[in-house]
Amino acid sequence: MNIQRNKSIFQRFIIAVGIVATSTLWSCSSVLDVRNEGQLSNDAALVSTAAVEVAVNGAYESLWSTLGAGNPWTTLDALGGDVYYEGSDFGFLEIYNLNMSLFTPNNRGLWTTGYEGINRANNILEALPKINDVTAAANRNRQRGECLLIRGILHFELVRLWAQPWGFTADNSHPGIPLRISSTQGAAGAAIPRSTVAQVYAQVIADLTEAESLLGDAPTYDRVYKSVASAYLARVYFQQGNHQQAYNFADKVIKANRSGVRFALNSDLTTILTTPNSPEAIMQIAQPEQYNSSAGLIGMYRSTRYGAAPFSSSDDFQAFLSTIPNNDARKALYRQRNGFDPRVYSYKFDITVAPTTIIRLPEMLLIRAEAGAELARPDAEVRADYNALRVRAGLSADNSTTGKDNLLAAIRRERRLELAFEGDRLHYLRRIRATNIRGQAWNSWRLIAKIPDVEISGNPNIELNP
Amino acid sequence: MSVQRSEQRDVGTSGINFPNSYFQTPQAAAVRNGYAFQTEFGFLSYFGRLSYKFMNRYLAEVSVRSDGSSRFGQNNRYGTFPAASLGWIVSEEDFLKGNEVVTFLKLRTSYGIAGNAEIGNFTWQGTFAPGANYNNQPGVRPSQLANTDLSWETSSQLDIALDFGLLSDRITGSVNYYNRVSKDMLLNERVPGSSGFQSIIRNIGQMTNQGVEFNIRSFNFSGEFEWSSDFNITFNTNRIDNLGSTTSPDAIDLGFGETRAIVGYPFATFFIVRSAGVDPATGAPLYYRPRTVDGVVQNGLNGAGVDLEVARDAQGNPLPWSAAWRVPTGKNYPDFFGGFTNNFRWKNFDLSILINFSFGNKIYDDAGKRLVGNIGFGWNQMTKTLDRWQKPGDVTDVPRLSLSDNRDINTDRFIYDGSFIRLRNVTLGYTLPTSITQDWGVSRLRVYVTAINPALLYNNFPGWDPELVRDHGNDQQRNGNQSVTYLAPPQAKTISFGVNLDF
Numbered sequence: 001m002n003i004q005r006n007k008s009i010f011q012r013f014i015i016a017v018g019i020v021a022t023s024t025l026w027s028c029s030s031v032l033d034v035r036n037e038g039q040l041s042n043d044a045a046l047v048s049t050a051a052v053e054v055a056v057n058g059a060y061e062s063l064w065s066t067l068g069a070g071n072p073w074t075t076l077d078a079l080g081g082d083v084y085y086e087g088s089d090f091g092f093l094e095i096y097n098l099n100m101s102l103f104t105p106n107n108r109g110l111w112t113t114g115y116e117g118i119n120r121a122n123n124i125l126e127a128l129p130k131i132n133d134v135t136a137a138a139n140r141n142r143q144r145g146e147c148l149l150i151r152g153i154l155h156f157e158l159v160r161l162w163a164q165p166w167g168f169t170a171d172n173s174h175p176g177i178p179l180r181i182s183s184t185q186g187a188a189g190a191a192i193p194r195s196t197v198a199q200v201y202a203q204v205i206a207d208l209t210e211a212e213s214l215l216g217d218a219p220t221y222d223r224v225y226k227s228v229a230s231a232y233l234a235r236v237y238f239q240q241g242n243h244q245q246a247y248n249f250a251d252k253v254i255k256a257n258r259s260g261v262r263f264a265l266n267s268d269l270t271t272i273l274t275t276p277n278s279p280e281a282i283m284q285i286a287q288p289e290q291y292n293s294s295a296g297l298i299g300m301y302r303s304t305r306y307g308a309a310p311f312s313s314s315d316d317f318q319a320f321l322s323t324i325p326n327n328d329a330r331k332a333l334y335r336q337r338n339g340f341d342p343r344v345y346s347y348k349f350d351i352t353v354a355p356t357t358i359i360r361l362p363e364m365l366l367i368r369a370e371a372g373a374e375l376a377r378p379d380a381e382v383r384a385d386y387n388a389l390r391v392r393a394g395l396s397a398d399n400s401t402t403g404k405d406n407l408l409a410a411i412r413r414e415r416r417l418e419l420a421f422e423g424d425r426l427h428y429l430r431r432i433r434a435t436n437i438r439g440q441a442w443n444s445w446r447l448i449a450k451i452p453d454v455e456i457s458g459n460p461n462i463e464l465n466p
Numbered sequence: 467m468s469v470q471r472s473e474q475r476d477v478g479t480s481g482i483n484f485p486n487s488y489f490q491t492p493q494a495a496a497v498r499n500g501y502a503f504q505t506e507f508g509f510l511s512y513f514g515r516l517s518y519k520f521m522n523r524y525l526a527e528v529s530v531r532s533d534g535s536s537r538f539g540q541n542n543r544y545g546t547f548p549a550a551s552l553g554w555i556v557s558e559e560d561f562l563k564g565n566e567v568v569t570f571l572k573l574r575t576s577y578g579i580a581g582n583a584e585i586g587n588f589t590w591q592g593t594f595a596p597g598a599n600y601n602n603q604p605g606v607r608p609s610q611l612a613n614t615d616l617s618w619e620t621s622s623q624l625d626i627a628l629d630f631g632l633l634s635d636r637i638t639g640s641v642n643y644y645n646r647v648s649k650d651m652l653l654n655e656r657v658p659g660s661s662g663f664q665s666i667i668r669n670i671g672q673m674t675n676q677g678v679e680f681n682i683r684s685f686n687f688s689g690e691f692e693w694s695s696d697f698n699i700t701f702n703t704n705r706i707d708n709l710g711s712t713t714s715p716d717a718i719d720l721g722f723g724e725t726r727a728i729v730g731y732p733f734a735t736f737f738i739v740r741s742a743g744v745d746p747a748t749g750a751p752l753y754y755r756p757r758t759v760d761g762v763v764q765n766g767l768n769g770a771g772v773d774l775e776v777a778r779d780a781q782g783n784p785l786p787w788s789a790a791w792r793v794p795t796g797k798n799y800p801d802f803f804g805g806f807t808n809n810f811r812w813k814n815f816d817l818s819i820l821i822n823f824s825f826g827n828k829i830y831d832d833a834g835k836r837l838v839g840n841i842g843f844g845w846n847q848m849t850k851t852l853d854r855w856q857k858p859g860d861v862t863d864v865p866r867l868s869l870s871d872n873r874d875i876n877t878d879r880f881i882y883d884g885s886f887i888r889l890r891n892v893t894l895g896y897t898l899p900t901s902i903t904q905d906w907g908v909s910r911l912r913v914y915v916t917a918i919n920p921a922l923l924y925n926n927f928p929g930w931d932p933e934l935v936r937d938h939g940n941d942q943q944r945n946g947n948q949s950v951t952y953l954a955p956p957q958a959k960t961i962s963f964g965v966n967l968d969f
Contacts (some may be wrong), residue, residue, distance in 0.1 A: 031469055031508040031544055032536040038504060039593035042612060057605030060600035088844040090874050099872050102789060112659050119662025120598075120607055177660070184661040185592070186611055187668065191658050222601045286601035453789070454659035457716035462658070 018368055029339050042185075046127035049135040049160070052143055055124050059150050060223070062117025066154060068285030068356040070297035071110045072161055073423030074311070080426035081438045082317040082416075084343065089309035098122055098438065098446040108452040114154045115180065120148035121154075122183040145214030149224045152207030154231055157181065159200045161449050162465070165430040166240045168443050172198035175463050178455075179203055191459040201240065208233045217258045221277040221355065222286035227256045227263075231282045231359045239431055245369035250364040253282060262362045265392050270327050270347070273422070274354035281359040287355050297356055301421060303345040304336040311421070312343035320416060329393045330417050336371050346421040363424070367414045373407040386414045473593070477502045498530060507587045510534040525553030525574075535583045542617035549578025557631075568632030570638070575624070580774040582619040584941070585652050589667045590616040593639045611657070611666040619669065621648040639682035646675045647707075649829045653727075654719045654942050655712060665719045671709040673733060677702035692811040699804035704732045715792070720946030723832050724876045726799055727946075728767060734798035734946040736830055740792045741863075741877040744774045749855030749866025750784040753777045753877065755791040765793045787875045795878050798949045800885070801826030816901060820891040821923070827884040829927050829934070832952040835878030839864045840873040884949050886932040887924035892917045910968040918960040931956035 033107035034441055067073075076172070077083045079096045085096040091106040093099075100107060122149045127138055155177070158452070163176045179195040181203065195203075219225040234249035256263065264279040266272050272280060299393065303309040313334060324331045333347050369385035379402045387397040401410050415428065426447065435444045440446055445466050455462055481495025492498050513531030520526075549856035553574040562568055592612025598605035627642040636749040650669035657663050681698035687935040706729050715737055718727040726737035742752035756765035762785035764773035772793045777785040803824035810817040837848045863879065903911045924950065925932055934954045936947040 026631075031471055031510045031536050034506045034536045034587065035504070036588045036593065037502075037590065039595050039609060040606060041593070042594065045594040045606065045608075055594070055605050057600045057603045058594075058607040059605075060603075061598040061605050061607065062602035064600055088842055090843060092871050093842055093869070097871075099786075101872060103874075108659075112664075115660045116607070116662045123608055180660060180662075183608075184611065184657070184663060186613065187655065187657055187666045190663075192660075250646075257481065261800070288602050353593075422825060440705050441634040446939035453657065454656075454664065455715070457714060457719075458656035458665075459658035459660070460714035460717075 044122065044123065047131070048133050049131055049139050049143075052124055052127060052131065053121065053139070055127075056143055056146055059117055059120040059124065059147060062113055062120055063112040063150055063153070063224075064285050064287075064356075066110060066117055067157065067358055068287065068297075070300060070356075071106055072157060073297060073356075074300045075110070075449075076108050076160070076423040076426045077311065077421060079438070080423075080429065082314055082425055083311045084314040086308070087314065088341070089310070089461065090311065093109045100289060100446075100449050102450045102453045102456060104450070107161070107449045108454055111158065112454055114158050115178075117154050117320065118151050118180045119184055121151040122180060125151075126183055141214045142216065144227075145211040146224055148207045148231050149211035149215070149232070151181075152204045152229075153224075155200055155207070156204045156232065156236060159197065159204075160239070160427055162451065163194075163197050163200070164443055164448060165427075166201065166372060167433070168197070172196060172201070175465075176200035178459075178462070180260055191461065194463055200234065204236055204293060205233065206354070208236065217256060219258065221281060221284045224283065226282045227253050227258065228359070230256070231364060234364060234367050235359070238371065239427060241431065243371040245375040246367055247375060247377075250259075250368035250371065253364045254361070254368060262369050263364075265361060265388060267392070269333065269393065269420075270350065270361065273348050273357045274351045276355050276362075278357070282364070283358040284355040285358060287353055290437075297431055298349045298352065301346045302349045302351075303347075305338060308343070309345050312345050317420065318344055320343055322410060324417060326393055327397070328390075328417070334420070348421060357422075362418050366411060366418065370408065370411045372417075373404050373411065376404065379403075379407060383416065386411055389414055389418050467600070468509070468511045468513070470511075471506075472508070473506040475502070475504045506536075508536040511569075519810075521558075523555040523558035525555070527551045531583055532752070533583075533618070535633045537585055537587055537590065538618065539614035539616045542615055545581045545618035546657040547579045547581050547620070549576065549580075551576035551578075566634075567632060568630070569634055570629070572629040573627075574629070577622070577624050579620055579622045582621065582648075582652065585667065590614060600909060608662065611663050613666055613668060615669075616652075617650065617669055619648060619650050619652045621646050622945075623647075637682065637684045639680070642679045644675075644677060644679070648673045648675070654716055654940070656719050658712075668710075670712065671727075671729075672707040673705065673706050674707055675702060690812065692809075696807040696811045697804070699802055701802040703801075704799060704800070706731060706733055717860065718946075719942065721936075721940075721943030721946045722952070723936055723950035724792075724830055725946045725950065726877075728794060728942065729793050732797040732799060734948070736795045736798070736828060736878075736881060737792045737793050738830070738881065739787060739789070739875075739877050740774060740793060740795060741879040742862075743863055744855050744865045745784050746855075746861050747858050748784065749858075749860070750871075751787070751865040751873075751877075752784050753787055753791060753876075754793075755785075755788070757792060765791075767794075786871075787877070796828030796881055797826075798946070799827055800824040805890075814897045816893075816895045816897070818891070818893045819889070821887060822890050823885075823887040823924075824933075825885040827949045829882045829884040829929070829932060830876075830950045831880040831882065831929055832876070832936070832950055835874060835876060838879075839867060841867050842869045843874060874921050882928065884932050885924065885926060886922055888919065888933070889917060889921045889923055892920060900911050908967060908969060910966065911965040914939060914964050914966070916960075916962050916964070918962075919957050920961075930954075933957065 015367060031392040078085055085092055091104050094101055094104045095106060128144055140216055159177045164174050166172060168174050172453055173196045173455060175194040176197040177194055178192050179200055184190050208229050212226055213228060217226035230249045230253045234246050236427060237245035237249060247356055263282060266278050266280045300311045301309050321334055334344050337345055365385040365388055369382050372382045383398055383401060391397055398410060401407055429437045430442045433443055437447060448465050451462055451464050479492040479500045481498050483496035484494055511531055511533045524542045528550045531560060532544055532546045534543045543606040553572060556562060556571040557568060561872045566752040577736045582774045590613050591729050593610045594606045595609035596606055598607035602735050623644060623646040625642060625644050627640055629640045649672045651671055651673060652667060653670045654665040655668050655670060656665050677700060679700045682697045686693040686695060706727055709727060709729055715728050720726060720734060724736055725740045726736040727733055728735055728737060740754040742754050745752050755774050755777040757773045762768060762770060764770050766772040779785055805820060805822040808821045836845050838850050839854055850864060853862050854864045855862050893914055893916045895912050897910060897912040929951060934951045936945055936950040936952050
């Protein structure tokens, strides 16, 4: 398109005498046939099991850019109350001040990369039934399972940030997010409305359940596998307050016998988040050397003698820490970085490059304990789950707490300490319908991300968050 | 018939850490790298033309061409583009022949349809791209949405022109009216982010450009003192007639800078929230929002005109900025622009002065929001930040400073008049008399001094330079940001001295 006027048509046609082609180098149709060596055309992209495998890597890349590079973890912590933010990043200022807008870069990026991953998975899910080469049978179920699991995880993480929590309306008919279960192939039909939270959760559970049935359980740490599906199902049901199912799936992960290798608590507390293939890691996302993540997740939390991290402990969290006995080894993970900076920082990441640990065993123990208490399981059984964490931290086991309310109080205290600065707290507080989350109720719109401009621009009918 | 075929292939290698400077080949390096880039396109055109000239004064021409381009979808590669023109050299008619005042007069008109294929070579293809690697394993990802229906953008243009020469061609010039209607424009339309893509290229809508071009050249004096003048001016109006099925003002991707394609307005109209100043009581920024009349929002997008009120809540407190309050606010392109050149010669001195001008567009300074009062962003501030609101009762246009409020907000506080007159070029020369220089074996020796861009004669923009363009990722975004600046450096002022020597 050209706004300014150039030559008149008259002049243009005088110039257009052109070259009279006598050449027969190309037949007339092949002149217009072109090769595009830098890109792969859609019809040649997913034609074999091997071709699908590199597309699956592409779906994992979305999982990395969505969950592995710091988001939504850092966003959730900036909202959740344990973190004090001391920086000038425009995005984090908006989030930390509960002033999120449709331009908040962190949220725009999360929405974009998350849905890219969902579309990548959908492309593969649609291509798989058409592939019948010799290695198809051996890989089809795994490839389908991985894509369903990635799609389910991404939908779940997005709906928890962009929609009011489960239970906001009695039948969960409040707006969720656009549910994408088929690939995008053109502009037609690309602008779909938001599904309800009930519909999104139902699809997430269906995806995770089928993935769990398709996947094996002998993992390498950088992929998703059966126990990741089980663990995410535990998370989803726990968020819904479905304690029986949350208990069942947490229990399943804790007892998972992965070719004889069970999940076990890491003995060293200082490396629980940073060790590839740590025995307690259930889901990790690889962080290759070249992606020095000091700019992403680790950069927000890691302090050194020379520089303070943007995230430190809030006054509220420091007050909580003061109630923790000094012989709890977890307390030592939060400390001042030198003699003059009064703030307390997290030392869970004292390293520059580490895989991103999305789920680890303590979360499953805490879900099983809390769901067990809600289900009136025997007190000793409930205590045993959180006692495992206390004993690892050098404390004596709690053998005295009894009764549901006392047990829940004890579990919540363990959970806050154990999973602090891991992006857990906001969703947890909303689950228990806390009345004061940084001055906001659990269902406050200020804790919900705005539908970003990248969606609104192409989808004018999408319902906005107030 | 014409065939055009272009194939481009770049291959490069590089190495880091060579043993010593003797080794120059990449394989000697400890770290080696390489890349390759390939692209190609083809055009296949058939055309014919008929010209006719009758009695040296009546001209007619008809042409038609059919073009195929590899840049379009398999189904829609060919476009047919006819054109016709008529001319009448009036000064050859008996009633004007030999006239001493009107020495040349020609009327001409043309109408034609032209095609535009200036897009990327592969933009219609649905593709997967490499590079989506995970943990050092290669990965591919869907990278572009297919549009196999993509076809030519066409523009049909009417020209009516008059060429003239007066007083033995001491004064020559032309007047030209044009009207161009562009249809099926090749535009990147945004798709929802939840589709997994940002945009798709499509044939969308219709836009009209019309205007008048005028130029005149005159030899005012000849003889010992020579003076000649050239003047040209172009008036252009531009309007988006429709944008097809798109409904959002943000549907056409024009990048950052708050310019939008809105039906009924010029292309790249600024679409922005208008500032209502600063609340003297609290120092909070105030904004205008469109009034709602009978349920219709008066933002100008429904033809109702822009009707605004200051945005306050029921208690009278200022409301924070909302993107829903954006309204059309000024345009990116000027109403008219042109140039004026004067050349003088007296004895051995010569002087030329070139002035150019442009009037009617607005400038949006996109960096302004970060340079005035937005201390949270961490940039150095302009001195205007010192005018900030400080205590109740202060009347100023810079809001109270705040680290917690979001001030990274686009408003018309940073929209300025973009009109200017610029002294573009002044050259003064002196040629030494040949009686002196011929003794040196030099047939001509001229010394001169040239000043490029010495001064702005008229300017309302407080920034560095009213002639600017924001660089962007693609042509469409650049077209939409001709009057948007984001820290663009000003044009240089250059003075050069020189000598011309002819032997």
